[in-house]
Amino acid sequence: DAGVTQSPTHLIKTRGQQVTLRCSPKSGHDTVSWYQQALGQGPQFIFQYYEEEERQRGNFPDRFSGHQFPNYSSELNVNALLLGDSALYLCASSWGTGRDTEAFFGQGTRLTVV
Amino acid sequence: SQQGEEDPQALSIQEGENATMNCSYKTSINNLQWYRQNSGRGLVHLILIRSNEREKHSGRLRVTLDTSKKSSSLLITASRAADTASYFCAFQGGSEKLVFGKGTKLTVNP
Numbered sequence: 688d689a690g691v692t693q694s695p696t697h698l699i700k701t702r703g704q705q706v707t708l709r710c711s712p713k714s715g716h717d718t719v720s721w722y723q724q725a726l727g728q729g730p731q732f733i734f735q736y737y738e739e740e741e742r743q744r745g746n747f748p749d750r751f752s753g754h755q756f757p758n759y760s761s762e763l764n765v766n767a768l769l770l771g772d773s774a775l776y777l778c779a780s781s782w783g784t785g786r787d788t789e790a791f792f793g794q795g796t797r798l799t800v801v
Numbered sequence: 802s803q804q805g806e807e808d809p810q811a812l813s814i815q816e817g818e819n820a821t822m823n824c825s826y827k828t829s830i831n832n833l834q835w836y837r838q839n840s841g842r843g844l845v846h847l848i849l850i851r852s853n854e855r856e857k858h859s860g861r862l863r864v865t866l867d868t869s870k871k872s873s874s875l876l877i878t879a880s881r882a883a884d885t886a887s888y889f890c891a892f893q894g895g896s897e898k899l900v901f902g903k904g905t906k907l908t909v910n911p
Contacts, residue, residue, distance in 0.1 A: 691843075720898065720899075722899075722901075724841075726841075727903070728903055729804070729805075729889050729891075729901030729902050729903045729904055730844070730889075730891075730899075730901045731901070732898040732899065732900070735897065735898065742897075743896055743897065743898055745898065775841060775842075777843065777844065779844075779899075787831060787832050787849065787851060787893070788897070789834075789846055789849060790834075790846065790899060791846065792836075792843045792844040792845070792846075793843055794842050794843040795841075795842055795843055797841075
């Protein structure tokens with residue numbers, strides 16, 4: 688049983704460019720959340736997708752957008768990249784949207800903006 | 802800030818010793834979870850404790866929760882070199898998102 692898979696594992700982009708990160712949830716999971724983790728910090732919630740809709744959003748600008756597909760996989764898009772967007776981007780999947788749900792995380796995508 | 806806070810920020814112990822990490826938060830919560838992260842990669846879920854629970858065990862892990870003090874602790878007994886990692890607490894409050902602390906970096910020396 689494959690867990691949460693993210694691609695690519697590493698990415699280098701130039702300031703001002705756009706980037707798309709991808710996530711496939713764990714089998715049987717229908718909810719995907721994205722987190723940004725800066726170096727030396729804990730992960731920060733970006734947004735959550737369920738039934739192809741953005742259910743909840745953290746304190747991130749509109750440059751960060753996402754999408755969930757009918758097969759529950761998800762994309763995170765970041766436009767007009769800034770140096771400060773350099774971070775590890777983590778995808779987490781879970782089943783349903785209730786509280787007390789265990790989230791399974793992927794290995795992350797390391798984004799470097801130069 | 803809603804963010805959880807772990808204490809200490811870094812901990813270095815010898816193999817076989819116990820490691821205790823603490824987490825404090827400021828809001829009411831539905832549950833508190835502990836995660837492990839190796840070398841800045843993915844997070845591994847360790848344990849979830851609900852707000853109406855006071856203690857939970859899983860193998861060599863023991864988690865306590867004191868909602869009156871808004872704090873939790875993670876105890877790893879008989880530590881091994883393979884336990885070397887960063888440990889994060891995260892809570893779910895009024896919403897489903899996980900709010901993480903900054904983590905405790907644990908080093909277990911062989």
